[in-house]
Amino acid sequence: MTASTTLTTPVITEQDFARFAEYFYRRTGILFEANKRYFVDKRLIDRINATQSGDFASYFRMLRLHPSGTxxxxxxxxxxxxxxYFFREAYQFDCLTQHVLDEVLAYKQPGDPIRIWCMPCSTGEEAYSIAIHLMECWPKIDRYDVELLASDIDTAVLxxxxxxxxxxxxxxxxTPARLSRYFQRLRNGNWQISEDLRHSVDFVRANLNKPEDLWRFSRIDVVFCRNLLxxxxxxxxxxxxxxxxxxxSPGAFICLGHSESMSRISGLFKVRKFGSTIVYQKPLFGETA
Incomplete structure (x- = not known):
């Protein structure tokens, strides 16, 4: 006769939550406050069970000491x-093609690429939206080498x-016209963006909180960092x-989400306003913010 096994739900105490929140903050810069307890606890319990760790202490020890970081x-x-979603806050894309890129070109040398960085890129909608907008709305697109870089901390969304x-x-x-032009309808009803567009964006993992992840991001001309900060x-x-x-690069621009303000974060950047759109610019050599 064998004894029955009773599965119990691991308990996450306030101290456990605080220890994990501090660890996650140091690694990612994302701060989980007490109002996120349910969200965080549920995911911790899922991973404790999936790894058969038994309790938080064992799981947290494995999390911190696991050599691969998997x-x-x-x-x-x-x-x-x-x-x-696609074409979110599209007014910033209009600002990009109507104003920002012309100013970027003013400090470029012949043959220099234009480098645009989306961070975080999530499942790619923003980066692909920028690529489509450039093709449709920037007449100079065929005259310049535009490099689209997109990064996220989440490998699954990449x-x-x-x-x-x-x-x-x-x-x-x-729009139906864009679906027809840039997407293919799959048998299961989903849509896949065209192969040319998939190859136009370089998706890479990067943690903004880790300098060693950012070595490839240099001489950037435009940054889209919306609703991360x-x-x-x-x-x-x-x-x-x-x-x-x-x-x-000196003279480059950064676009934030509509509820974010670089002026309240840092004095490094100049505030620029094009119509009703506010963006932020790294001063050129000799300029001050």
Missing amino acids: ETQILTNMMTVNET DSARNGIYSPRSVQGV IYFDDMSRRAAAQAFFQAM
Whole structure:
């Protein structure tokens, strides 16, 4: 006769939550406050059970000491929010092609590429939206080499972005003309963006909180970092602003989400206003913010 086994739900105490929140903050710059307890606890319990760790202490020890960092990446993928859609806040794309790129070209030498960086890129909608907008709305696109870089801390969404497959709900804001031109309807009802567009964006993993992840991001001319800094505290925001500043060319621009303000974060950038659109510019050599 064998004894029955009773499965119990691991308990996450306030001290456990605080230890994990501090660990995750140091690794990502994202701060989980007490109002995120349910969100965080549920995912921690899922991973404790999936790894058969038994309790938080054992799981947290494995998380911190695991040499490959695989479990930390899995948990990071679960903890980050990836909500986006095509042509979100499209007025900034209009500003890009009507104003920003002309100013960028003023400090370029013949043959220099134009480098645009989307961070975080989530499942790719923003980066692909920029590529489509450039092709449709910037007459000079054929005369310049435009490099589109897109990065995220979440490896799962990067795989999804590279595949470029979207549900009908994901593309509901895309016009029928654009669907016909840039997407292929799949048998299951989903849509896949064209192969040419998939090859036009370089999707790479990068943690903005880790300088060693940012070596490839240099001489950047335009940054789209929308609705990321709202998840950071003041110290992490200032560190992010410094990281962007170092990656950008003098005269380059950064676009933030409509509820974000670089002026409240850092004095490194100049405020620029084109119509009703506010963007931020790294001063040229000899200029001050």
